[in-house]
Amino acid sequence: MVILVTGGAGYIGSHTCLELINAGYELIVLDNFSNSNIVPLHRIYEITGKHIKFYHADLLNKNSIEKIFMENKIDAVIHLAGYKSVGQSVQSPLSYYHNNVTGTLFLCQTMQKFNVTKMVFSSSATVYSINEGAISEDAQLGSSNPYGRTKLMIEEILKDLYVSDNNWSISILRYFNPVGAHSSGRLGEESNGIPNNLMPYITQVAIGKLEQLQIFGGDYPTPDGTGIRDYIHVMDLAAGHIRAIERVMTSTGVKAYNLGTGNGYSVMEMIIMFSQVSGRKIPYTIVDRRPGDVAVCYADPSMAKRELFWEAERGIEEMCEDAWRWQLINPSGYKEIVRKI
Secondary structure, eight states: EEEEEETSSSSHHHHHHHHHHHHEEEEEEEEOOOSSHHHHHHHHHHHHHOEEEEEOOOOOHHHHHHHHHEEEEEEEEEEESOOOOHHHHHHOOOIIIIIIHHHHHHHHHHHHHHOEEEEEEEEEEBBBSSSSSETTTSBBOOOOSSHHHHHHHHHHHHHHHHHHOEEEEEEEEOOOEOOOOOOSSSOOOOOOOOOOHHHHHHHHHTTSSSSSSEEEEEEETTTTTOOOEEEEEHHHHHHHHHHHHHHHTSOOEEEEEEEEEEEOOEEHHHHHHHHHHHHOOOEEEEEOTTTTOOOOEOOHHHHHHIEEEEEEEEOOHHHHHHHHHHHHEEEEEEHHHHHOO
């Protein structure tokens, strides 16, 4: 079975490609390297011994997409490509709407033209307007930023697509907070500049690239005063895509699934655990809360367990161990390797 993975060279994409290969799928990767590079695909070959057919292409170039479908018999698509920074989306909303929504429209039009009606779509927990406590898939939708609204718009487009043609089968995966890396230390999350997410921020402080961690708010009504979130190991997230592909190949319809652990960890718990596994002290300072942040937010993943037969297996200790191993082996991410190619 041949799967096209858009954005397959990125953080989540590369780990998903690795799991797909381990599950016996044949892969084609499309990526424009706007937030990634070719090195993860080379490393997947090192780990698996399997070559990935790759196209350096952009979803905004419809001719390039059609070329891929003309040259290959594609059975299904995992659609991960897209801009992903909340802050950047606020500063450049038009580029986010154009890239994420228009790119998806071109992809779906091409899939329709070539009669490929199986898709797994990478969405986000940012589509929920109610973002406190345990969140289930039927929680109220609505986003406070352009990035989240692009995800929500795409979800609505995919639902309308199924209404127009009941042959479509689409799994929408709403991610919570992916962290960690492959246990080999060869694949991980590369951040440009100061990271937007907690774990790469912690690892860069631990390695000495950043002086200290900023904790946004220390007076929440939680046991230690810091916010609690649902962090999920990226390899568990990747495994969720395998289960989602199995679903779309055997059914029709559109269904959204939360991918999270169903448990929350506080910022301070993450710092303490990371210090234990790394042996490094993580200096930090507590600053004001960010607007819109809540005390506690985590997934209700029970529907994914019932219908996809998936649940997260890795805990906070393994998340920290794998993230630290990646940072130690790759202190500058993939950049040093890129210069040698």
